[in-house]
Amino acid sequence: MNDLSPDVSAVPQSLGAKAALIAGGGIYFVAEFIAAAAWTDPPYSYTYHFISNLGVRGPSTAFGQFMYSPLAWVMNTGFILFGLAVLTGVLMLRGLPARRRWTLIATATLLATGSTLVALFPGSSEASALHGLGALAAFGGGNVLAILLGRAHRLLGFSRRLGRTLMALGILGFVSLVVYLTVATGTGVLIGFFERGVIYPFLIGFIILGATLKAPQRSA
Template sequence: MNDLKPDLSAVPQSRAAGAALIAGGGVYFVAEFIAAAAWTDPPYSYTYHFVSNLGVHGPATAFGQFMYSPLAWVMNTGFILFGLAVLTGVVMLRGLPGRRWALVATAAVLAAGSTLVALFPGSSEASALHGLGALAAFGGGNALAILLGRAHRLLGLSRRLGRALLMLGTLGFVSLVVYLTVATGTGVLIGFFERGVIYPFLVGFIVLGAALRRPAHDIAVAMR
C-alpha cells in the first residue's frame, strides 16, 4: 500500500503557485462583476449577453446584440491579468517530471487566448482574432483543468480533487459543444452556456490553488 501514500519530499513548493491560481480566478470574477454592474442601460444579462460584450465600450451592435460597457477597460484588464496569473501559477509549480512542458504550454495557450480577447474586442473589425482568442482560452482553460487533475499525485493532492478537476474540465468541453452549436445557432441562453464553458475551470483553479496553499501535513492527511 506504500504506493498509495504521498511522497512529501516530491510535493512541489507550490504555495506561491496556489496564490497565483486563486488570484487568476478571483481577478476574472471581480472584473466581470464590476463591468456588468456598470452596464445599466439596459441592464447586462448573464444569461443573454456574451461575456466578451463586457469588453466593448460601445455603444455598438454586433452578432445580434447591443453592446455598451462603460467599464470595458476593467473587463479587458481582467482578461489579461487572469491569463497571466494562471500562467505564472503553472510555471511556478515544481516536481512535475514529464508533464511540466504540457502544463506550461496549455497555460500559455490560455493566456494568449485571453489576451487576444482583450486586445481585439468582440465588435472590432478584427473579430476573427477575437474569436480565435476565445476558442484558445476556452480550450486551453478546460484542457489545463484536466491535465492538472491527472497530475494530482505529483502535485501532492487527493484523488478526489484530481477527479473533481477532470470533471470540471469535461463539463467545460461539453458546454463548449452546446455553446458552439445549439446556443450560438439559436441565441437561446447563449450567455449561460458560454459561462458553462468558463466557470468550471475558473472554479477548478481557485479550488486547486487553495489546496496548494495548505501545509504539507494537511496534504498528507487528505491523501490517506
Template sequence: MASGIIYFTGEFVAAAAWTDPPYSYTHHFISNLGVHGPLTAFGQYMYSPLAPVMNTGLGLTGLAALAGVAMLKGLPGGRRAATVISAVVLAVGMVLVGLFPGDGGTEGTDYHGIGAILAFVAGNVLVILLGRAYRLLGMSSGLGRLLTMSGTFGLLSLVGFGTMVASGAGVLIGLFERGIIYPFLIGFILAGAALRRRRA
C-alpha cells in the same frame, strides 16, 4: 491560483456598471463586457461603461494562470511540458480577447475569435491536466477528480455553445458560454487554495 479571482472580480465590476438595460449573465456574451459601445452586434446590444476593466482583467487572468503554472513543483518533464504549453496557449488566448474586443467591427483576421477558442480549449485542458496530476502536486484524489470533471464539462459546453452559435438560436447563449469558462476558473481557484494549504 489568482487567475480565477482576477477574472470573476473584473467580470462582476464590469457587469455591475452595465445598467441600462442591466447586463444579463444568461443572455449576453461574456465579451460584450469588453465592448464600450453603445452598439449592436451579433444580435445583441452592447454598452459596457467599464470595458477597460473587463479587458484588462481578461489579459491578467491568462498571465496569472501562466505564472501559477510556472511555479508548480513536482511535475516530471513530459507532464510539466504539457501543462506549461496549455498555460501559454491560455495566456495568449486571454490576452488576444482582451486586446481585440468582440464588437464585430474587425475586418480581416478575427483575433478576438481566435483568442476565445484558444482560451476555451486550453483552459479546460489545463485544469484536466492538473486534476490528473493530483498525486504529484500533493492534492487530494477527490479534488483531482473534480478538476478533471470540471475540464470535461467545460469542453462539452464548448461543443454545445458552438452548436448554438452555428444554429443562430441564441437562447441562454451567455449561460452556455459561462459553462465553458467558469468550470476551469473555479478549478484554478480550488487547486490554488489546496496548493497554498499544502505549503503553509
C-alpha cells in the same frame, strides 16, 4: 491511500503558486462583476449577453446584440491578468517531470495568449477573427489545463478526489462548449449561460486547487 488524502511524497508547492492560481480565477470573477454592474441601460444579462460584450465600450451592435460597457477597460484588463496569473501559477508548480511540466506550461500559455487576444481585439472590432481565435484558445486551453492538472494530482500533492473533480470540470467545460457552439449560438437561447458553462468550471477548479495545494512547512 484514501481518495481524500494527498500524496505525502509529493513536493510541497510554493505559496506563490497557490496565490497565483487563486488570483487567476478571482481576478476574472471580480472584473466581470464590476463591468457587468456598470452596464445598466439596459441591464447586462449573464444568461443572454456574450461575455465579450463586457469588453466593448460601445454603444454598438454586433452579432445581433447591443453592446455598451462603460467599464470595458476593467473587463479587458481582467481578461489579460487572469490568464497571466494562471500561467504564473503553473510556472511555479514543483515536482513535475520535465515532459509533463512543459505540457502544462504550453497549455497555460495557450490560455493566457487566448485571453489576451480577447482583450486586445474586442468582440465588435474589425479584427473579430482574432477575437474568436483567442476565445477558442482560452476555452480549450483552460479546460485542457484543468484536466491535465487533475491527472497530475499525485505529483502535485493533492487528493485523487480533487484530481477527478478537476478532470470532471474540464469535461463539463467542453460539453458546454459544444452546446454553446451549436444550439446556443444557432438559436440565441441562454447563450451567455452556456458560454459561462465553458469557463466557470475551470476557473472555479483553479481557485479550489490553489487553496488545496500543500504549502511548504515553516521551520521552527
